[in-house]
Amino acid sequence: MTAIILAGGKSSRMGFDKALLKINNHFLMEEILQKLKTIFAEILIVTNRPKQFNSLTSLQLTRITNDIIPHQGPLGGIYSGLMNSGSFYNFVLACDMPFVNLELIKYMVSIKDNFDAVVPKLKKGYEALFAIYSKNCISAISEILKTGDLKVVNFFNKLKLRELNEKEISRFGAPDVLFMNINTREDLSRAGGGKICQN
Numbered sequence: 218m219t220a221i222i223l224a225g226g227k228s229s230r231m232g233f234d235k236a237l238l239k240i241n242n243h244f245l246m247e248e249i250l251q252k253l254k255t256i257f258a259e260i261l262i263v264t265n266r267p268k269q270f271n272s273l274t275s276l277q278l279t280r281i282t283n284d285i286i287p288h289q290g291p292l293g294g295i296y297s298g299l300m301n302s303g304s305f306y307n308f309v310l311a312c313d314m315p316f317v318n319l320e321l322i323k324y325m326v327s328i329k330d331n332f333d334a335v336v337p338k339l340k341k342g343y344e345a346l347f348a349i350y351s352k353n354c355i356s357a358i359s360e361i362l363k364t365g366d367l368k369v370v371n372f373f374n375k376l377k378l379r380e381l382n383e384k385e386i387s388r389f390g391a392p393d394v395l396f397m398n399i400n401t402r403e404d405l406s407r408a409g410g411g412k413i414c415q416n
Contacts, residue, residue: 220257221298222249223291223346224264224312225284238313238399245315245399246270249413250279252317253310256326261302262312263294290367296358299350311346313399321389325349325381333376337386337396344396345369353377400408 224246238245253260260279262270267281285297295309306329308322325335326349335349346369357375384391 219254219302219304223294233318257283330381
């Protein structure tokens with residue numbers, strides 16, 4: 218099984234690229250890679266700027282690929298990752314999630330069989346960038362990309378989908394922490410980033 222990290226966002230709200238974000242002088246991407254390597258045999262980073270990852274020391278077992286169709290947002294990143302992955306099932310994660318919970322991921326992996334995708338669903342909606350997608354999703358994503366609709370959840374109605382409810386998720390921690398991503402400097406402060414560092 219492959220882990221796919223989406224690192225192609227514009228990070229417009231942060232004012233700089235989040236893919237090489239540091240929290241208290243540690244690369245967030247490094248920490249994510251180290252965690253995922255304990256579960257997954259292969260890690261694939263989807264980005265339009267592959268050279269920026271040369272400074273990372275945890276790239277063993279990691280491949281880097283460009284978006285197949287540029288400027289299609291996270292949906293295009295998922296599509297590119299699935300197309301380039303050597304695995305049928307793939308765990309997809311955004312690059313700006315500081316509190317990756319391995320036990321939750323393992324649970325999701327354990328219930329994936331016979332489903333096209335496994336996606337957490339909270340009251341506010343799906344956590345589509347902390348999810349498992351199979352290669353069965355490729356055709357559905359391709360169809361929706363052709364329409365110009367880039368909202369990730371809009372192809373879910375074409376899938377055999379396993380939703381994780383809040384009761385299941387809460388066994389592993391508070392959902393607001395588990396799925397926190399860093400979109401603003403205020404988010405960075407809440408995640409424990411006392412200082413913003415750029416490479």
